[in-house]
Amino acid sequence: MVTSFILYNPKQIENKWQKHWESTQIYKAIDFDSKPKYYSLVMFPYPSGDLHMGHMRVYTISDVISRHRRMCGFNVLNPMGFDAFGLPAENAAIERKIPPAEWTQKNIDYMKNQQLKRMGTSYDWSREVISCNSDYYKWTQWLFLQFYKNNLAYQKEAPVNWCTKCQTVLANEQVEDGMCWRHDDTPVERKMMRQWFLKITNYAEELLSDLDKLTGWPERVKLMQKNWIGKSLGAEIDFLIDGKPNIKIPVYTTRPDTAFGITYLVLAPEHNLVEKLSGEQNKSKVQEYIKKTSLLSEIERLAEGKEKTGVPLGSFAINPFNGKKIPIWTSDYVLLEYGTGAVMGVPAHDQRDFEFAKKFKLEIKQVISQDGLERQLTSAYTDPGIMINSDIFNGLSNEDGKKKIIDHAEKNGFGRHKVTYRLRDWLISRQRYWGCPIPIVYCASCGLLPVEENSLPVLLPEGGIEFAGSGGSPLEKCTEWLSINCPQCGQKAKRETDTMDTFICSSYYYLRYADANNDKKIFDKEKVNYWLPVDQYVGGIEHAILHLLYSRFFTKALYDFGLLTFDEPFTNLLSQGMVTMHSPKEGKIAKMSKSKGNVVGTSEFFDEYGADAARLFILFAAPPEQEVEWSTQGAIGQYRFLERIWRLFFNLKENASLRIVEAIHVKVIHELPQQGLPLRDLYRIANYTIKSVSEDISDKKYIFNTAIARMTELVNNMYKFILDKKSYTDIECQVLSFSFTNLIKLLAPFAPHISEELWEKLDGQDSIHRQKWPTYDKESLVTDEIELVIQMGGKKVDVLTTKKGQSQKELENIALNQEKVKAKLEGKELVKVVVIPDKIVNIVVK
RNA sequence: GCCCUUGUGGCGGAAUGGUAGACGCAACGGACUUAAAAUCCGUUGGUUUGAACAAAGCCGUGCCAGUUCGAGUCUGGCCAAGGGCACCA
Numbered sequence: 019m020v021t022s023f024i025l026y027n028p029k030q031i032e033n034k035w036q037k038h039w040e041s042t043q044i045y046k047a048i049d050f051d052s053k054p055k056y057y058s059l060v061m062f063p064y065p066s067g068d069l070h071m072g073h074m075r076v077y078t079i080s081d082v083i084s085r086h087r088r089m090c091g092f093n094v095l096n097p098m099g100f101d102a103f104g105l106p107a108e109n110a111a112i113e114r115k116i117p118p119a120e121w122t123q124k125n126i127d128y129m130k131n132q133q134l135k136r137m138g139t140s141y142d143w144s145r146e147v148i149s150c151n152s153d154y155y156k157w158t159q160w161l162f163l164q165f166y167k168n169n170l171a172y173q174k175e176a177p178v179n180w181c182t183k184c185q186t187v188l189a190n191e192q193v194e195d196g197m198c199w200r201h202d203d204t205p206v207e208r209k210m211m212r213q214w215f216l217k218i219t220n221y222a223e224e225l226l227s228d229l230d231k232l233t234g235w236p237e238r239v240k241l242m243q244k245n246w247i248g249k250s251l252g253a254e255i256d257f258l259i260d261g262k263p264n265i266k267i268p269v270y271t272t273r274p275d276t277a278f279g280i281t282y283l284v285l286a287p288e289h290n291l292v293e294k295l296s297g298e299q300n301k302s303k304v305q306e307y308i309k310k311t312s313l314l315s316e317i318e319r320l321a322e323g324k325e326k327t328g329v330p331l332g333s334f335a336i337n338p339f340n341g342k343k344i345p346i347w348t349s350d351y352v353l354l355e356y357g358t359g360a361v362m363g364v365p366a367h368d369q370r371d372f373e374f375a376k377k378f379k380l381e382i383k384q385v386i387s388q389d390g391l392e393r394q395l396t397s398a399y400t401d402p403g404i405m406i407n408s409d410i411f412n413g414l415s416n417e418d419g420k421k422k423i424i425d426h427a428e429k430n431g432f433g434r435h436k437v438t439y440r441l442r443d444w445l446i447s448r449q450r451y452w453g454c455p456i457p458i459v460y461c462a463s464c465g466l467l468p469v470e471e472n473s474l475p476v477l478l479p480e481g482g483i484e485f486a487g488s489g490g491s492p493l494e495k496c497t498e499w500l501s502i503n504c505p506q507c508g509q510k511a512k513r514e515t516d517t518m519d520t521f522i523c524s525s526y527y528y529l530r531y532a533d534a535n536n537d538k539k540i541f542d543k544e545k546v547n548y549w550l551p552v553d554q555y556v557g558g559i560e561h562a563i564l565h566l567l568y569s570r571f572f573t574k575a576l577y578d579f580g581l582l583t584f585d586e587p588f589t590n591l592l593s594q595g596m597v598t599m600h601s602p603k604e605g606k607i608a609k610m611s612k613s614k615g616n617v618v619g620t621s622e623f624f625d626e627y628g629a630d631a632a633r634l635f636i637l638f639a640a641p642p643e644q645e646v647e648w649s650t651q652g653a654i655g656q657y658r659f660l661e662r663i664w665r666l667f668f669n670l671k672e673n674a675s676l677r678i679v680e681a682i683h684v685k686v687i688h689e690l691p692q693q694g695l696p697l698r699d700l701y702r703i704a705n706y707t708i709k710s711v712s713e714d715i716s717d718k719k720y721i722f723n724t725a726i727a728r729m730t731e732l733v734n735n736m737y738k739f740i741l742d743k744k745s746y747t748d749i750e751c752q753v754l755s756f757s758f759t760n761l762i763k764l765l766a767p768f769a770p771h772i773s774e775e776l777w778e779k780l781d782g783q784d785s786i787h788r789q790k791w792p793t794y795d796k797e798s799l800v801t802d803e804i805e806l807v808i809q810m811g812g813k814k815v816d817v818l819t820t821k822k823g824q825s826q827k828e829l830e831n832i833a834l835n836q837e838k839v840k841a842k843l844e845g846k847e848l849v850k851v852v853v854i855p856d857k858i859v860n861i862v863v864k
Numbered sequence: 865g866c867c868c869u870u871g872u873g874g875c876g877g878a879a880u881g882g883u884a885g886a887c888g889c890a891a892c893g894g895a896c897u898u899a900a901a902a903u904c905c906g907u908u909g910g911u912u913u914g915a916a917c918a919a920a921g922c923c924g925u926g927c928c929a930g931u932u933c934g935a936g937u938c939u940g941g942c943c944a945a946g947g948g949c950a951c952c953a
Contacts, residue, residue, distance in 0.1 A: 238868060242948060245867070250952075271953060284953095324951085349951095356952045363953095369865090370951050440952055562948085638888070639876055645946090647876070652889050659888085665903085724878070727887035734887090741905080807883050812934035814883050852933045858882050862933050 026664040028628025028657075032771040036135055044785055045088075045140040047095040049545055056092035057549050058084040059528055059588075061557030061565070062099045062147075066106060067125035069133045071618045071632065071648050072597040072610030078633045079594055079642050080556040081139045082722060085767035086715050088140075089791040095549050096140055097531040099147035100126050103155075103520045108452040111485045118452040119480055122150055133620055138629045138770045140787070145534040149523035150452070156475035157530065157540040158523055159457040161572075163468050164579055166458075170217045173466075176445065177288065177354070180209035187211065187449050208312060208319075210288070213447040214456060214516065218571045222247055222439040225570055234590030234717075236643070239562045246563050248440025253424045254358065255433040257283060259295065260334040260343055267291060267335060267346075270357030270438055273367060274427070275419035277339045278408040279385035281375065282363040283346045284328065286354040287311045295346055297332025304329055304348060311350040319350050326351055326374045338432040339423075340409065349374065357438055365398065372398040383407060386416045444568070446519040451483060451492040453517025461504035461511035470505055476513070491515045524565055525572040528552055528587060540581075547583045554717065555588040562593065590717060595645040597636070607647060618648055630769035631657035637722035637768060656726075660772055662733055663761070667776055670754055674746045678780050679755035684795055686749065697753055700739050701798055704757040707732040708794035711764045726768065732761055760792045808833045809860040810842055826853040833859035 039045065060080035063073070084096040100122075107118035126148065134141070147154050165171040178187045181204055218225075226247045229240045252272035259265045267283060285292050287308045296304045307329045311319065318324075328349030335346050344363075351370055352361045365375030366384040372395070375382050384392050386403040390413075405411045405419045414422065427433025447456070455476045457469035469476055479499040483492050493499065493515040504511035526540075532549040533541040557565075569587050577585040601608040601616040608614050623632055635653035639646045670676035687701050707728050714725035736757055746754070759780070766773040766786045777786035801822065806829065808816045816838050824832075830851045833839060839861065846863040853859050 238948085241868065245949060248949090248952070252953085269953085273953075319951090326951085351951045351953095353952065361953050368953065370953075373951095438952080440949095559947085635888090641877090644870090644877090649876075649889070652876070655888055661903095723876095724887080727878075730887055737904080805883080809882080809934070812882090812932090817883060850933070854882065858934085860882080860933050 023665075023668045026661050026772075028630060028660075028771065029625055031775045032136070032138065032624070032628055032630070035771045035774050036138065039140070039785075039787075040135075042785075044787060045094075045096065045142050046144060047097070047142045047549075048093055050548055051093035053091055053093040055095065055549060055553075056087045057095045057552045057554075058087060059097070059531075059552045059555050061555075061561060062101050062524070062527060063129070064104055064106075065100045065102055065122055065125040065129055067128060068612075069129055069620060070610060070612075071620060071623070071636070074137060074620060074632065075597050075636050075646065076556055076558065076594050077134065077137055077139055078636050079592065079720075079722070080554075081137070081770075082633075082637065082715070082767045083554055083556070083717075083720075084140055085770060085787060086791065088787060089763070089766065089789060091790070095145075095531065096142060097145040097147075097534070098130075098134065098139070098141040098143065099145075099527060099531070099534075100129075100149065101520060101524050101527070102126065102148050102150035103453045103517075103523055105450065105452070108450060108485065111452075111483075115485075117480065117483075119150065136620065136624055136629055138633065140770070145531050147527050147530050147534050149454075149520070149527065152475045152477055153537060154527075154530065155454040155523070157526075158454045158518065159469070159474050159476060160471060160540060161526060161576075162457060162518065162522070163471060163474075165216055165575065166468050168575070168579060170220065170575060171214060171446075172217065173212055173214055175210050175212050176215070177208045178211050178213060178445070179206045180211075181206055187213075187447070205318070208314070210312075213445055214518075215443040215445055216571075218444045218568075219439060219441055221571050221574050222249070222441045223437075224574055225441075225567065226439075228570075228574075228586060231586060232588075232591070235588075236591060236593055239559070239566065239591060239593055242562045243567055246441065246567065250438050250440070252436055252438060253420075253427065253433055254436040255338065255362065255427055257335040257338065257362075259346075260336055262295075262333070265291065265294070267360050268358045269360045269362045270436060271362055273364065273420070274423040274433070275405065275411075275416040276364040276367045276385055277337070277362070277423055278405075278411070279364045279366045279383045280337050280339075280342075280344060280362045281365060281381040281383055282344050283335050284352045284361045284363055284374070285331075285346065285348045286352040286359040287348050287350055288354040289348070289352075289359045291360075292331065292348050295331045295333045300330060300332035304331060307348065314350070326370070326377050328374065328378065330378075338427070338430070345380070347378075355442055356440065366395055367398050367400060369398040369400065444519075444571075446522060447516040448519055449491040449515075450517050451478070451485070453520060454478075454523060455493070456514045456516050456518055458514035459502055459505060459511050460514065461507060461509060463509060464504055464506045464511075467504065467506055467511075473505075478517075491517070493517070521564060521568050525568045526576075528555075528569070529573075529576070529582075543581065546581075550582070551584050551586060552588045552590075554590045554592065556592045556594060558596070559593040566591070592642060592720060594642045595640070597646050597648055599648045610648060618650065623650070623653065627654060627657040628660075628771070630772050631660055634659065634726060634769055638726045639723065641721050641723055659730055659733070660769060662737070663765070663776070664772065666733065666736060667758070667779065669740065670758060671779075673743075674740070674751045674754045676751075676758060676780065677755050678759050678782055679752055680759060680792070681795070682752055682756050684797055687753070687795075687798065690749070696739060697750055698798075700735060700757060701753050701795075702801070703732055703735050704753070704760060705794040705796075705798045708760055708764065708792045709799065712791070712794075715767070722768070725764075729761060729764055729768075732757065736761075762786065763789055763792050804856045806832070806856075807858045808836060808839060809858060810839070811862060812860060815839060815842065815861075822856055824855070826855060829853050829855065829859055833861060 058080060060076055084094050088094045102122050107122045110116050110121045111118050162171060180187060226249055229244060232240060250272055252270060253274040254268050254270050257267045257269060328347050331346045331348060333346050334343045337344055363371045365371040365382040367386055385405060385407045386399060387406050388403045390404045390406060392406060403416055405414045405416055411419050411422060424433060424435055455478055457476045459467045459469060461467060479496050484495055485492055500513055502511050502513055529541055529546055532546040536542060573587040574585050576582045597610045598607050599610050599616040601614040603615045610616055631653055634656035638656060639652060690698055710728040711725045713719060714721045762773040762776050774786050803819050804822045806818050806820050807814060816836055830853055849862040849864050851861050
């Protein structure tokens with residue numbers, strides 16, 4: 019009897035099952051199902067139009083997790099959507115005259131049907147969200163209004179990145195090496211503009227301290243967030259102005275212990291007291307300086323090694339500690355947005371101040387010293403030491419001094435303890451068309467008004483938009499759209515023309531998935547609190563700060579608004595490493611990307627070798643957090659692995675009456691006679707494979723590369739077992755069937771198509787993806803023999819197989835009686851023998 | 865400058881403080897074939913002694929120390945690569 023052998027044809031099989039899964043809707047998540055819920059999420063993509071192998075990794079990792087949890091009996095939510103607002107669409111409109119909405123939708127269709135689905139992903143597409151659709155951005159606007167009502171959205175004048183050619187503000191992400199992203203010869207300038215902000219700084223402390231709750235997050239991500247928030251403890255000290263008793267300048271410092279070394283004050287050029295404190299003779303010079311620095315780009319202003327610049331204002335402040343009169347300067351090395359925008363100059367103990375004082379010949383006064391002696395400084399002394407020249411504080415260690423000085427200032431009312439964060443409020447205004455309109459109205463008589471909730475969404479006008487590529491937001495020229503009747507007085511009013519940063523859209527999409535089609539509310543409270551928080555989030559490390567911090571902020575704010583019962587959105591986070599490949603343009607290995615010319619498309623590979631092989635390779639080549647270098651050759655290796663399984667199926671089907679065997683009666687296997695040992699080994703290996711793969715795929719480990727290696731080993735062992743075998747006994751058929759059945763079940767999350775096809779060929783019920791994850795026979799892993807390693811001085815001398823469970827003395831005797839050991843012991847003195855039972859004997863000699 | 869991560873064969877990578885190099889790629893050999901491809905079965909860290917397919921020895925996880933019976937793994941210092949932050953007072 020010859021079973022007709024069919025060649026492994028991944029393209030055909032994959033297409034067949036993708037269609038089948040879609041029509042049977044096997045990945046639909048059920049609200050409030052009786053099974054425990056599991057929310058598996060991958061960061062939704064920007065629809066740039068073409069995914070390559072570099073993108074595939076994140077979807078594969080997340081999909082393996084989703085499929086595995088489903089087989090483990092969870093009610094899995096695994097949704098997908100598109101982060102669809104953003105600049106490339108607007109750019110395409112400018113360059114190719116395609117409306118952004120059309121361009122975006124075309125890309126979404128392609129990515130969804132030709133790419134994401136072909137990867138074999140298991141999304142519940144009924145919950146798809148597309149952030150540029152009005153049924154989604156209506157809720158983005160609604161959220162903005164909640165922030166506004168809760169005093170978390172406000173406008174202020176702030177320095178922004180400005181491109182003179184585009185005549186518009188750029189987001190920080192759009193500034194590349196200090197130049198405009200569209201004009202790489204145009205340095206970005208700084209400009210003061212009235213902009214919308216979200217008050218994320220209100221949550222600075224909570225965002226910082228709750229990092230401790232996130233035990234399922236990688237340490238490095240938490241550390242990056244911690245550094246970004248940048249909490250620092252110090253003091254605020256008030257300085258009075260000589261001759262102007264009504265004005266005081268508060269200054270923030272982390273080194274109050276150096277207060278007696280203050281020899282000048284510096285204000286940021288944008289500080290609102292600069293003008294007021296400029297003396298008559300200095301006024302023109304100060305104004306000139308302010309103008310000059312305002313024109314400097316961020317890059318120029320912060321350039322490393324840049325010489326300090328600045329001008330004296332011509333007025334003086336009084337050091338409240340010693341009554342000394344000190345000059346007030348302005349310099350661009352002081353930032354307006356940090357602390358109070360003013361700094362006390364202590365050249366002896368701060369390197370920046372030191373450089374400034376040297377350049378402008380200001381006094382340098384040492385007040386901390388290692389040995390209590392004063393000496394000539396060639397650079398700032400920043401190490402700990404003893405306080406000198408500090409009046410009543412002399413002789414204290416500077417650490418003690420910090421506290422005593424603040425206490426002293428507090429007692430006398432000119433200073434206090436102060437906590438400062440590096441985190442700034444979130445600038446969300448964008449002078450762009452392709453974004454979510456900010457629902458605000460400006461009325462000449464009523465002022466600034468929020469759009470009423472029941473008239474949301476504020477629709478983006480479509481058609482007839484002029485994308486000139488210059489002159490600010492295209493919305494400013496949509497005169498029809500722009501004018502509106504004031505919701506309060508009915509008079510003519512104007513809409514806000516800025517749109518929101520797209521990070522707003524992505525700060526809550528994971529909540530919307532819980533109830534994506536609700537047109538009455540942003541989401542049903544019950545549903546969102548059933549599904550959330552996300553059990554496993556997978557995404558790129560590039561979002562370690564922005565997206566993940568913003569999302570945590572949103573969740574905390576929504577919790578405070580009473581919409582959520584949890585205050586952290588993502589319980590577990592996996593930050594996958596990037597996919598790299600040799601870039602001919604850069605002459606080295608670099609992140610896979612179109613601009614670097616090192617892209618491998620998905621379709622070409624899928625057509626020839628299939629998505630299953632690509633998935634396996636991407637998971638096999640390295641652990642998920644590390645980088646992976648794409649290698650088509652390596653991926654073909656995984657294709658060969660799948661072919662080996664495929665051929666094994668036909669071989670066993672023909673010769674070993676292969677069938678589905680989920681478990682073998684344990685007794686039968688253990689009563690096998692001696693000559694059945696290779697079979698018992700195979701049974702043991704099959705069970706060991708189940709154990710290893712289950713552990714490696716669990717949320718404690720996520721090491722898919724070793725899981726795949728274990729499966730490869732099982733296949734290799736099955737081949738070894740059947741080598742030269744012509745016929746099989748019934749028990750051999752059982753063990754082979756058991757091994758094969760469990761192999762394809764273990765393989766199912768990794769290579770979903772081939773495992774489904776083989777499951778069908780085995781007459782398996784339903785889908786393999788709805789089978790129970792295998793369990794293993796613990797007893798089979800217990801052996802009565804062990805490999806004993808014999809070492810001398812920590813170096814391996816011999817390995818031998820012996821009975822398990824022998825005493826230390828017995829093992830020591832076995833070791834000492836080995837020929838090799840005896841030979842080596844000759845002429846040496848035995849010092850001691852270390853025995854680790856069932857493992858190792860280490861003989862120490864002199 | 866500060867902070868973090870990573871250094872293991874020709875390559876990607878495995879190794880609860882206990883046999884370094886699992887698994888794969890590449891390379892080489894054998895079987896099959898008229899032949900090639902594919903497939904199946906093997907070999908493959910370096911080095912020395914040896915006529916040797918025998919066999920045995922030595923060295924080896926970026927470098928230098930340390931802890932330990934025993935270190936790729938733990939500690940300290942250094943070097944290199946990558947990443948984050950960067951005039952944050």
